[in-house]
Amino acid sequence: MQKNKLLKLLQDNLNAHKSFKIKQEDDSQATIYLYEAIGWLGIEAEDFAKDLSQINSKEIHLRINSPGGDVFDARAMQTAIAQHPAKVIAHIDGVAASAATYLALAADEVHMAEGAFFMIHKGWTLNIGNADDFREQANFLDKIDQSIANDYHKRTNKPLDEIIELMASETWFTADEAKEHGFIDEVFENVSTQNRFNLSAYQHVPEQLQNQQSDFQKYRQHLERRLRLAL
Known part of the structure; x- marks a missing residue:
């Protein structure tokens, strides 16, 4: 059952609105937009590391909205972030689920939007x-x-057995909860970013994300019907 749900997750997210791009305005600051799955036909570690290595800004803002993905791609991307000489500030704009959390925690600072979610x-x-x-x-x-x-554990100083228990329960943290538990540093004012991913393979997806997902799927179906009529 879990296998089938995971395969469905991968297939459905091929059609989600995704984005990976880098904007470097000058030598002082650059922004990476990782609105994308990790590996699994999303952004791969090799491409991410190569693009990251081309940034020579002193400060990098890593904006994250990701359902997670391949653990080993995420590990390699995490290493690339940690080893980059720039100061890296992660901003969780929508969802940082599963492997996407490692990328966030590799940054020097982690900020999270009101209304966003952090899942382990x-x-x-x-x-x-x-x-x-x-x-x-x-x-x-x-x-x-x-x-x-x-x-x-290194990030939060929580006991390992407590961390494992939170992981086993598939825990979704709000921004305030993530800060309270030590995963992030700051909460910033809510932005308009919405969940564009199918999160149905997870067991305890918050209702807010389910509603956003449903609205997006309805809109996509509407556009598909319009397109069929046009053809």
């Missing part, structure tokens, strides 16, 4: 094989979860 959970995978293969994969997932939990 335990790792997922797709696997084919026998019982031994699945046991090996489960052990590997445990190692991934421990690595992720260590990063969250």
Whole structure:
């Protein structure tokens, strides 16, 4: 069941309005817009790292609205951010879910919009094989979860067992809750960014994001009907 939901998530998000672009006005400041999935036919780590390395500004604003994605792409992107000589300020404009949270926490400062959400959970995978293969994969997932939990622990100073429990529960934090738990530094005034992603593979998506998603899907269906009439 989870496998089918994950595959549906990937397929549906191919049609979502996405964006990855970099705007560098001068040597003092640049902005990266990561309104995109990570890996999984979204922005790949190699492309991100190459583009990031071309920025020579002293300060980078990383604007995030992402449903997450591939853990290893996210890890590589996280490393690229952490090693860049510029001061990096992450701004969570809409959703930072799953792997997108690692990118945010790699920044020197993390700011989050009122109405945005920050979600952590335990790792997922797709696997084919026998019982031994699945046991090996489960052990590997445990190692991934421990690595992720260590990063969250360093950021928040929360005990590792508490972090693991929050991940196991698929916890969605509001901006105020994310700040209270130590994941972010500041909350800024709400912006107009909306959820454009299908988050149905997750179990505890907040109602606010479900409503935004439903409205967007209705609008897309309306446009598709109009297009068919035009043809």
